[in-house]
Amino acid sequence: MPELFHRKLERSTIGFVIAIIAAASVGGIVEIAPLFTIDETVEEAPDMRVYTPLELAGRNIYVREGCYACHSQMIRTLRDEVERYGPYSLAVESQYDRPMLWGSKRTGPDLARIGGKYSDFWHVAHLNNPRDVVPESNMPAYRWLGRTALKTEDLPLHLAAQKALGVPYTDEMVENAARDAYGQATPDTDFAAGVSERYGDATEVSAFDGVATQLTEMDALVAYLQVLGRLTDAAYRNTAATEQPADPAN
Amino acid sequence: MLANLTSSERQNALVLAVAVALAGAVMAIAGRADVLGIHGLIVALFGGVVAWLVMASFYAPEPAEDRAASYYDDPIKVGIVLAMAWAVFGMFMGVWVAAQLAWPNLAFDAAWSTFGRLRPTHTTGVIFGFGGNALIATSFHVVQRTSRARLAGQVSPWFVLLGFNLFCVLAVSGYLLGVTQSKEYAEAEWYADIWLVIVWVTYFILYVATIARRKEPHIYVANWYFMAFILVVAILHIVNNLALPVSWGLAKSYTIWPGVQDAMVQWWYGHNAVAFFLTAGFLGMLYYYLPVRAQRPIFSYRLSILSFWGITFFYMWAGSHHLHYTALPHWVQTLGMTFSVMLLVPSWASAGNALLTLNGAWHRVRDDATLRFMMAAAVFYGLSTFEGSFMAIRPVNSLSHYTDWTVGHVHAGALGWVALITFGSLYTLVPSLWKRERMYSAALVELHFWLAIAGTVIYVFAMWNSGIIQGLMWRTYTEEGALAYSFVDSLVAMYPYYIARAFGGLLFLLGALVGCYNIWMTVRAAPAAATRGADAPVVPAAVPGE
Amino acid sequence: MDFSHDTLVAISKSWGLFYMMAFFLGVCAYAFWPRNRTRFDRAKHSILDRDDTPWQR
Numbered sequence: 001m002p003e004l005f006h007r008k009l010e011r012s013t014i015g016f017v018i019a020i021i022a023a024a025s026v027g028g029i030v031e032i033a034p035l036f037t038i039d040e041t042v043e044e045a046p047d048m049r050v051y052t053p054l055e056l057a058g059r060n061i062y063v064r065e066g067c068y069a070c071h072s073q074m075i076r077t078l079r080d081e082v083e084r085y086g087p088y089s090l091a092v093e094s095q096y097d098r099p100m101l102w103g104s105k106r107t108g109p110d111l112a113r114i115g116g117k118y119s120d121f122w123h124v125a126h127l128n129n130p131r132d133v134v135p136e137s138n139m140p141a142y143r144w145l146g147r148t149a150l151k152t153e154d155l156p157l158h159l160a161a162q163k164a165l166g167v168p169y170t171d172e173m174v175e176n177a178a179r180d181a182y183g184q185a186t187p188d189t190d191f192a193a194g195v196s197e198r199y200g201d202a203t204e205v206s207a208f209d210g211v212a213t214q215l216t217e218m219d220a221l222v223a224y225l226q227v228l229g230r231l232t233d234a235a236y237r238n239t240a241a242t243e244q245p246a247d248p249a250n
Numbered sequence: 251m252l253a254n255l256t257s258s259e260r261q262n263a264l265v266l267a268v269a270v271a272l273a274g275a276v277m278a279i280a281g282r283a284d285v286l287g288i289h290g291l292i293v294a295l296f297g298g299v300v301a302w303l304v305m306a307s308f309y310a311p312e313p314a315e316d317r318a319a320s321y322y323d324d325p326i327k328v329g330i331v332l333a334m335a336w337a338v339f340g341m342f343m344g345v346w347v348a349a350q351l352a353w354p355n356l357a358f359d360a361a362w363s364t365f366g367r368l369r370p371t372h373t374t375g376v377i378f379g380f381g382g383n384a385l386i387a388t389s390f391h392v393v394q395r396t397s398r399a400r401l402a403g404q405v406s407p408w409f410v411l412l413g414f415n416l417f418c419v420l421a422v423s424g425y426l427l428g429v430t431q432s433k434e435y436a437e438a439e440w441y442a443d444i445w446l447v448i449v450w451v452t453y454f455i456l457y458v459a460t461i462a463r464r465k466e467p468h469i470y471v472a473n474w475y476f477m478a479f480i481l482v483v484a485i486l487h488i489v490n491n492l493a494l495p496v497s498w499g500l501a502k503s504y505t506i507w508p509g510v511q512d513a514m515v516q517w518w519y520g521h522n523a524v525a526f527f528l529t530a531g532f533l534g535m536l537y538y539y540l541p542v543r544a545q546r547p548i549f550s551y552r553l554s555i556l557s558f559w560g561i562t563f564f565y566m567w568a569g570s571h572h573l574h575y576t577a578l579p580h581w582v583q584t585l586g587m588t589f590s591v592m593l594l595v596p597s598w599a600s601a602g603n604a605l606l607t608l609n610g611a612w613h614r615v616r617d618d619a620t621l622r623f624m625m626a627a628a629v630f631y632g633l634s635t636f637e638g639s640f641m642a643i644r645p646v647n648s649l650s651h652y653t654d655w656t657v658g659h660v661h662a663g664a665l666g667w668v669a670l671i672t673f674g675s676l677y678t679l680v681p682s683l684w685k686r687e688r689m690y691s692a693a694l695v696e697l698h699f700w701l702a703i704a705g706t707v708i709y710v711f712a713m714w715n716s717g718i719i720q721g722l723m724w725r726t727y728t729e730e731g732a733l734a735y736s737f738v739d740s741l742v743a744m745y746p747y748y749i750a751r752a753f754g755g756l757l758f759l760l761g762a763l764v765g766c767y768n769i770w771m772t773v774r775a776a777p778a779a780a781t782r783g784a785d786a787p788v789v790p791a792a793v794p795g796e
Numbered sequence: 797m798d799f800s801h802d803t804l805v806a807i808s809k810s811w812g813l814f815y816m817m818a819f820f821l822g823v824c825a826y827a828f829w830p831r832n833r834t835r836f837d838r839a840k841h842s843i844l845d846r847d848d849t850p851w852q853r
Binding site: 013014016017020021023024025042060063064065066067068069070072074076077078080081083084088089090091093094095096097098099100101102103104105106107108109110130131134136137138139140141142143144154157158161162164165166167 | 350351352354357359360361364365366367369370425428429430431432433434458461462469474477478481482485494495496497500502503504505506507508509510512513516526559562563566572573574575576577578648651652653654656657724725727733737738741742745748
């Protein structure tokens with residue numbers, strides 16, 4: 001019987017194709033299928049806010065420039081990582097991240113909790129030429145970011161797409177996306193008031209690149225870097241112990 | 251090349267090329283305010299050039315011979331040339347980005363030339379450009395020879411080959427322009443992804459239809475690997491790239507997978523791209539070209555079947571070992587670790603099978619650098635799969651992850667296994683395809699071999715050192731219980747290794763250039779093995795290297 | 797249709813295992829089935845035949 005079955009399987013190429021799918025899919029199904037319901041296991045973080053349009057634009061610049069190739073955004077549950085970078089990352093912290101930027105390589109340090117650790121001024125100086133502030137750095141200089149105007153007219157479309165995928169942006173947020181992006185980088189204007197109103201008072205409104213008159217890609221990227229790890233404080237409330245590496249004294 | 255097409259096939263080719271050009275024009279108009287417009291122009295230009303080429307010999311005489319009596323080798327020849335061109339491009343980019351890590355000012359203060367934008371041009375250039383073209387070319391060759399049948403299409407092989415290269419061009423030019431999904435090894439944006447699906451489905455149908463033309467009930471095992479490669483890559487590509495474009499006029503899209511799901515899907519894809527693109531496909535090469543070159547049948551056919559199913563089955567589970575100690579559920583991490591370790595069994599079965607095939611032909615391995623390429627590839631395959639299983643163990647991974655050790659591991663596989671088996675296969679294939687007695691220069695093959703080995707060894711040792719040092723520095727504590735080193739301390743320790751790595755990569759690139767020259771001269775100048783009749787089926791080629 | 801996370805995990809852990817074992821046995825049976833030996837031997841040697849034209853109908 002098995003002989004006949006195999007003969008048939010081999011005769012028809014299609015049977016063989018199905019066998020390959022059967023073999024290959026099971027691993028995918030077993031591992032992936034439960035993850036469709038993973039939201040049930042993700043921690044709750046009622047205080048978590050969404051990215052502002054300016055931060056989202058900054059995130060897209062981070063993606064565009066391939067920063068993830070050298071910087072992770074995932075603090076592992078290891079003692080040395082927690083002491084170096086802060087509380088380990090929780091799944092909930094990247095619930096609005098499309099794509100996730102956990103990264104796979106640290107040529108530079110982890111950035112999951114970089115927000116608020118340095119001043120805006122430091123970030124701008126560092127991005128303009130990393131070696132001005134960290135002489136040993138091998139990071140590229142990103143001088144043109146401060147010279148390039150941020151494209152804001154598409155931002156409502158970006159927020160609408162995110163909303164369609166399930167990120168809780170309100171219609172008002174979508175509508176005002178371009179204005180809010182401008183407002184977040186121009187404190188003390190009417191536009192700025194709208195940002196605090198829609199995204200909360202804790203949202204940092206600042207002339208990120210030091211120039212309040214023009215909205216540049218530098219503003220957006222620094223705004224994004226400054227919010228990393230600060231969308232929720234769930235990680236700081238989490239008290240689970242870290243894991244020890246095999247031989248920490250080594 | 252068009253001389254082999256009938257007039258109706260030429261019409262089909264023209265219609266396809268014009269359709270692509272029109273689609274490009276639509277993209278250019280819809281995306282005129284965005285980089286999408288530039289890509290539209292590239293697509294339109296690509297379609298236009300192909301249409302022009304078809305037009306140029308549209309009215310040439312039609313083929314008189316019975317085409318079913320000969321194999322269809324033209325697309326294979328073009329595929330080999332494209333593979334070598336991408337090899338030089340991708341490896342050059344690799345050397346450049348490696349040098350940037352040691353000398354950051356090599357970005358020359360431009361946006362397109364920063365590390366983050368160049369790095370995916372390197373990975374896409376070598377994996378898809380070099381590896382993909384080599385796989386398409388060799389799979390077309392192997393499927394015809396083992397099925398004893400001509401390819402099941404006349405235009406479709408060209409569509410697959412050129413369409414795939416259009417994808418590669420869109421991907422690589424996109425990264426330079428800042429178009430990326432930032433999903434590692436799947437960075438190309440939505441429209442390029444959709445195009446690749448069309449191309450890939452055509453590839454699959456063509457392959458299956460060609461196998462269906464065989465007389466022998468059994469399908470030779472190399473085809474199993476190629477089929478698994480084509481089929482599973484299609485599944486992986488589609489699932490991983492499901493995304494919602496921001497608008498039809500913008501290149502940017504957002505993946506449908508958020509956060510932790512995206513991480514799992516991404517590495518399920520990422521690791522299986524290693525499995526089915528960089529392993530299964532190249533094992534297909536190994537199981538055909540190694541026995542042919544050694545003139546010995548494979549040591550154990552049964553073992554090759556067992557390891558085929560083992561690899562197809564186990565690899566699918568292993569992806570989560572990229573996410574140890576992260577926010578991914580613990581049981582998924584453990585599952586990934588377990589199957590990664592089990593994967594060692596079929597992997598070593600394949601490597602052992604290849605080496606045992608050579609048992610009794612070691613004198614030939616000594617004398618023939620082409621065979622030695624394949625032997626070394628099998629050795630590196632064994633080493634890097636062992637290393638991979640080892641690194642998937644959680645405590646080991648806690649040290650190796652995020653460090654250069656991972657980069658070294660990948661290159662032990664990519665340079666030592668993928669590139670060496672490809673060069674070995676191409677050096678076997680090129681003389682037989684162009685009806686030459688042998689390669690233009692055996693000495694240059696020998697030189698290439700040693701450049702490649704030296705480059706790989708220097709690269710891998712540099713990265714082992716840097717990775718382990720980095721990992722240990724990050725977790726070293728002083729006696730007072732504080733972290734001993736700042737991050738910058740660990741970076742400073744890396745510089746010598748980054749320079750060594752760039753040097754190793756440079757040697758490997760030089761080897762590839764030597765290979766290009768040798769292949770070019772073989773096509774141009776090496777003595778013909780037999781005169782080629784204008785319309786008669788080809789005479790059996792002399793056995794290469796004998 | 798109530799597929800909670802725990803159900804799916806349980807299904808994965810039980811049926812996934814059975815699936816794997818059945819698959820393993822099937823593959824072994826195929827590879828070691830005595831009557832397949834001749835076919836495998838023929839395939840093994842077929843690629844060394846020095847014939848460079850397709851078979852003709």
